[in-house]
Amino acid sequence: MGAARKILASAIACLGLWAPVMAADTPGKPMPEANEQLVEKGREIYFARCSFCHGLLGDGEGPAAKYLDPRPRDFTLGTFKFRTTQSGELPTNEDLFRTVSRGLTGTAMQAFDSDLIKNGLSEDERWAVIAYIKTFAQEFEDPELDPVKTGKVVSLPANRAPFNDETVAKGKAVFEKAKCWSCHGKLGRGDGNKEFRKDDWGFPIRIRNVTHPWKIKAGSEVEDIYMRFSTGISGTPMPSFVKSLNEEDRWNLANYIKSLQHTLTSHQALKANLVAGALPEAPGDEAWNAAEPMDMRLTGQVIAAPRWQNPSVEMVTVRALFNDTEIAFKLTWDDPFKDVTHDPSKEFDTVELAKVGGFSSYVETNGMIPRALETFRDSIAMQFAVKPPQGTKKPHFYRGSSSDQVHLWVWKADLAEAGKRGTEEGNARGWKQPIKVQGEDNQQITGKATWDQGRWSVVMKRPLKTGDKNDVQFTKGVFIPMSLNAWDGSNGEHGLIMSLSTWHYVVLEAATPMSVYIYAILAFLIMGALGIWLMRKAENEAEETT
């Protein structure tokens, strides 16, 4: 039957109709009875695959746990975030199965479904490990707490509202009425609170930016979203709206949240668009609408100590405009807090982390660095290769290399806030040395920035050419390697504790040469003449034969 199904699937695929790839996050059969044998099998799997984060005791204190945010679940408390049960209830077996199978997006908890991961776990293995996990919390032994037996399951109703402008608009009204914005922000960027919230374990939590689907842990589909605000997220301030909103409202709200999700661009080269006249200086200037955006993904700086795997800035959208003499870049990224102070005395001493054979070269999530407001500044840096690449050769994307330097345009929120220039030009030859700031005479970048509704917008402008051999020079049509470093101060980021991107490119659009149009018109004329000649010939032949 399997083979027949495969052939059928290929036949369908050949017709260009893709059979949706269904990951098995719903089990084929219910959980087998948890006997001693199953639990022991689960223990073996847990020991090899789970204990390094979740701990030998299931307390979420494995060797890797201190470096993770969100932290691994503590199974001993019986508190689980992602359920299909009422607020505060235990999860169902299927809930645990779903999480183990598909993982939690954007976190260290990854998919373990063997259909998704070659060396993942089979359905039987997943049930075994779930049987073992359930032994950690006594609550699972109490039949009175069983959400299925006590009817505490929140089912997904079949009356799902269609996804269209009308239901999205209704959902927006629900978003207002239910005050979702008080935490998630008016535009859903997670900027509603003026200070950090803490979870039940006392750790600072980040309110979800619902516009970034790659961070929505338990799934970004409408059904997943519906379930989240129906059940609430245990251990966090996210409540259940099952009593305050009816089913229709919740479906509409889910559609609205879905409509806020950002779709990433996929190109790797930013086209700087040519404009006539002066370049816009203010981030809000309408002239920026003419610039094509490019989304750049960033990730934690995990290449050298101090390594950091909990970056805040994971996407920056870049635009560029240029005229005859200048080029301007606009960078926008989401950050729920505007951090405009910097206290160098609180900076982290990285000496211990940088030792060979030290305990760890990663920065711990909590405790090592202050993740608090009014401590470190928000900042961003654009990085360019100074020399245009010869062949494919470039400096290393992490601050260049000793033989190949990079040029950095650093913008610092605290300087800008204090009314200073805000931008600093510098050079680097590898990450081992700090950025060498250029002399005052060579500081040619001007910058302007705004922070609004959880989003920074920064404009940096410079002449296309400078006389300085340490500067990047912009020539039309040349691909210039470009990358980013970013810091979110209230996430404890400073120095090399930051997020960064790999190399992308920026290229100044070159006017289309006249020859291109001439060739195209020529091709049209030749083909046209040929057609007419053939037509005439055919008509003449017809006359001759008659």
Added chain:
Amino acid sequence: MKKLKIGSFLTVVVTLLAVYALVKWGIPAVSREITTLPFPLPVPGTLMFMYMVLTIIALFLFVTFSDEGLDDFLRPVRKFLRGGYGKIPRAVILLAIPAIAGWQVYENTVPRVEVPASLRIQHPSSNFPRSFEALKNPVANPSDADIKTFVEQAKANEVSFIPQVREDIDNWAEENDPEHVLEFFAVAPVKKLLEQVQSGKVDMATAKAALLEKNLFEGRALYAMNCRACHGDSVAGDGPMADGFKLRPINFTDNGTIETIVEGYTFWRVTNGGPGLPTEATPWDSAMPEWKLSLTEEERWKIILAEYNLAGKTPRIPESH
């Protein structure tokens, strides 16, 4: 028997379309089913070009095989050119063909923003030091002395672990109050060793198997702490940091990755990272760290042991052995 007959002109057109569709969509779709990879194998443009040229040559031979055949083929063309199918369709098509030609020329000559192509060699060997070639993983091949030390430690219930896992083991021991610290190991070789320790007679094979499990346990913990963020929980190159890198972290479960190289090579790559690569492997795009700056040799070898084990692969055997 009545033969379904379409004109040879239509046959040519339908054949061309069918071959194009097969190469463009059919091959990638079938390749996906055969390889079971989550993406189709692309058909290179040059291959498509060759297939189409071959098809056209075959069709040309077919049409010009006889004068009647050629006549058969050209009849609808002539009829069309004389306006036999109507004057308006003729005008439309006679305008459309030059327009498409002009557009194609424009498309092919207009300057575009495309990332410069860069070739990359996955396993470069131009600067791979020969001294690494025959290296054997010391923690996968412990010496008799190592095994004896481990047995002594096991007998005295004083097995030493790397500091990174000690806290978790201590917590476990405090909660469970075990007779022997190794009891947390949920694996057969260690259970067997514990039985033998109790009876007083420990054989070297059992002790070696148990020591490997201990090294593997430590290696997995070091992997989870150091490598997991990029290479993922299941060494599938899909860790939470992976999406930010243009060169994605390697998926060790893929065929043709760590099983095609000798252990010494893996050790060299882990040790020197991206910056240790030669030019043909584009070191400037590699996020692989120089782990010699953070991890001891023993830690690196333990991680390599765990990495092969998690991937379910074995390293290639050096040729001299």
